[in-house]
Amino acid sequence: MCKKCYISTPIYYASGKVQIGNSYTTVACDAFARFNRLMGRTTFYLTGMDEHGQKIEEASKKANMTPQELVDQVASDTKKLWQTMGIDYDYFIRTTDKNHEEVVAKIFERLLANDDIYLGSYSGHYCVSCESFFTKTQLGENDTCPDCGKPTKLVSEESYFLRLKKYASRLLQYINEHEDFIVPATRRNEVISFIESGLEDLCVSRTSFSWGIKVPSNPKHVIYVWIDALFNYLTALGYGSSDDKLYQEFWLNNDHVYHVVGKDILRFHAIYWPIMLMALDIPIKFKLYVHGWILTKDGKMSKSKGNAVYPMDLINRYGVDALRYYLTKELPLGNDGLFSYERFILRYNAELVNDLGNLVSRTLSMVNKYFDGQIPCAKVKTSYDLSLEQVATDAIQKTIQCFEEFRLQDGISETWQLVRRANKYIDETAPWILAKDEATKDALASVLYHLVESLRIIAVLVSPYLISTSKKILFAIDKEKANYRLDQLAFGEDFSQAKVNKIDNLFQRLDLEKELAYYESIKPQTPTIQEEIQSTINMEDFSKVVLKVGEIVKCEKHPNADKLLVSQIKIGTQTRQIVSGIANYYKPEELIGKKVVVVANLAKAKIRGVESEGMILCASNNDQLEVLEIKNLPSGAIIK
Numbered sequence: 001m002c003k004k005c006y007i008s009t010p011i012y013y014a015s016g017k018v019q020i021g022n023s024y025t026t027v028a029c030d031a032f033a034r035f036n037r038l039m040g041r042t043t044f045y046l047t048g049m050d051e052h053g054q055k056i057e058e059a060s061k062k063a064n065m066t067p068q069e070l071v072d073q074v075a076s077d078t079k080k081l082w083q084t085m086g087i088d089y090d091y092f093i094r095t096t097d098k099n100h101e102e103v104v105a106k107i108f109e110r111l112l113a114n115d116d117i118y119l120g121s122y123s124g125h126y127c128v129s130c131e132s133f134f135t136k137t138q139l140g141e142n143d144t145c146p147d148c149g150k151p152t153k154l155v156s157e158e159s160y161f162l163r164l165k166k167y168a169s170r171l172l173q174y175i176n177e178h179e180d181f182i183v184p185a186t187r188r189n190e191v192i193s194f195i196e197s198g199l200e201d202l203c204v205s206r207t208s209f210s211w212g213i214k215v216p217s218n219p220k221h222v223i224y225v226w227i228d229a230l231f232n233y234l235t236a237l238g239y240g241s242s243d244d245k246l247y248q249e250f251w252l253n254n255d256h257v258y259h260v261v262g263k264d265i266l267r268f269h270a271i272y273w274p275i276m277l278m279a280l281d282i283p284i285k286f287k288l289y290v291h292g293w294i295l296t297k298d299g300k301m302s303k304s305k306g307n308a309v310y311p312m313d314l315i316n317r318y319g320v321d322a323l324r325y326y327l328t329k330e331l332p333l334g335n336d337g338l339f340s341y342e343r344f345i346l347r348y349n350a351e352l353v354n355d356l357g358n359l360v361s362r363t364l365s366m367v368n369k370y371f372d373g374q375i376p377c378a379k380v381k382t383s384y385d386l387s388l389e390q391v392a393t394d395a396i397q398k399t400i401q402c403f404e405e406f407r408l409q410d411g412i413s414e415t416w417q418l419v420r421r422a423n424k425y426i427d428e429t430a431p432w433i434l435a436k437d438e439a440t441k442d443a444l445a446s447v448l449y450h451l452v453e454s455l456r457i458i459a460v461l462v463s464p465y466l467i468s469t470s471k472k473i474l475f476a477i478d479k480e481k482a483n484y485r486l487d488q489l490a491f492g493e494d495f496s497q498a499k500v501n502k503i504d505n506l507f508q509r510l511d512l513e514k515e516l517a518y519y520e521s522i523k524p525q526t527p528t529i530q531e532e533i534q535s536t537i538n539m540e541d542f543s544k545v546v547l548k549v550g551e552i553v554k555c556e557k558h559p560n561a562d563k564l565l566v567s568q569i570k571i572g573t574q575t576r577q578i579v580s581g582i583a584n585y586y587k588p589e590e591l592i593g594k595k596v597v598v599v600a601n602l603a604k605a606k607i608r609g610v611e612s613e614g615m616i617l618c619a620s621n622n623d624q625l626e627v628l629e630i631k632n633l634p635s636g637a638i639i640k
């Protein structure tokens, strides 16, 4: 059996915040890496950040930062997010790392010296967002990018080119001879037809911006961000540096190198990357696993569409394991998956609460009730017991098989065969009836042993994705200290002397309607085009708004609406009644005594039957809201 493996995610663009769609690759690779470690393999799991290029330069201008400040900020935020999500990587590479920059510059010069890169001139359509060039025939309507739909720029400049044509037939031959180089086969076929349709040499440098690695012999050129980025898989291992031990170990002397990528970046990994390796005489060691996208009902998640869902929002509400489970279970290898809050909650209730949570709590409570917490052993075995053992043995073997092939979704389904079978086994064996009669005490002990042992197996099988749930189950059955290996997992653990430990319910049932109502209430209000056109105001408009400090002297719930509060607010010498939609964030008594900012000249209105004269200003962000407070000035003071 192979004892090593090298797993990498693509490195994320440091221009934006990770949303649940692009967090998929990292979560899936983390589960895959944990699985491999559990199989006894020395595993190197790499992830990181793609920090150069025009996209980053433009994002930094918008954020009023230098590119370096922006990437430092995004890298630090992303590392924190991965830590919260339980991502156990071995190395986090950043393409602004000095070592990476130096090696990429050297490689570029080597390719140039070997005439695999040459100087020419380029004229074509470039999409800044995707950092990609497109030919006229590839473009969408009005010369938009065929991938993201944004406008492309017509670029014409002196450029370096990588010879792709020269290597096309060698690459085709490689793909044909290595059937499992690109998985699944649909993606492999896509690559084959792309190559067969004719490769053009690739433009690999730019002169119209400066944020990137400069070509040493011609520094007005910046190396194309994809050339820079792809080499991260080698520079992270020390390739080209004075210490390339990891490169020797995990690349050269290893047959289990996996790049896991989304379908949108297939071409870069299946064509440009192997061609560069061929040009450099570096063996192509990797296998590509290509996954689809997590879509929402209105397409791919994106900030500009306003449909992006961020991991922390789900984690804060439902916990890390719930999100990791959803992502790993939702996406079949190669195809797209869907995200909707409804789907998330239904899956959570059915698979985590009903199937797994119930099995654990029913088992533990019966061990407590019938054996005073002592885990019994099985002296007799019924046909039900033997059948459960067989299902457990099959689940181990099939889950392993699926995970070996990066079919994580199928692997989870195989484990759930055991979870569901064990629940059914409780109904079939009816322990509460066995418990009524002393004569069936041994049979009862056997049932509970089989259930606890199933829990142990399930806990090990789910540990790559349900990290804390797995630990809690093992703690509950007194096995948290055991170091299990998946390749040695078999039914029949000895529990003598072990007692169950008390744990809280693993998952709380969610009220679908309540949750959906919550998401409806925090949905960002996207302005209509007309509202956006009208949204700029001049000083004269602004000066019409009278803002004053008001002190809340009384506050109570609105009689007809759960989300509203009715406050009496003292503004100088007068007291006003104002209705505000803040009941989800403040209790009435918390507001009394606060000095807030009030729009004092807002026309009177009746809100759900209660008169309101003015408005309290608040700041809000997704599911958070805060009223603006004034510390020192008295009520009645004017704000300008």
Ligand code: ME8
Pocket (backbone or CB within 6 Å): 009, 010, 011, 012, 013, 020, 021, 022, 023, 024, 025, 050, 229, 230, 231, 232, 260, 261, 262, 263, 264, 265, 292, 293, 294, 295, 300, 301
């Ligand atoms: O592509 N569903 O970075 P990136 C599933 N910097 N996966 C998604 C997704 C979605 N909705 N959206 C994005 C880059 N992804 C380059 C990589 S590697 C040398 C350079 C996936 O931040 C996407 O397919 O745009 C990719 O695998 C990963 O998220 C990072 O995307």
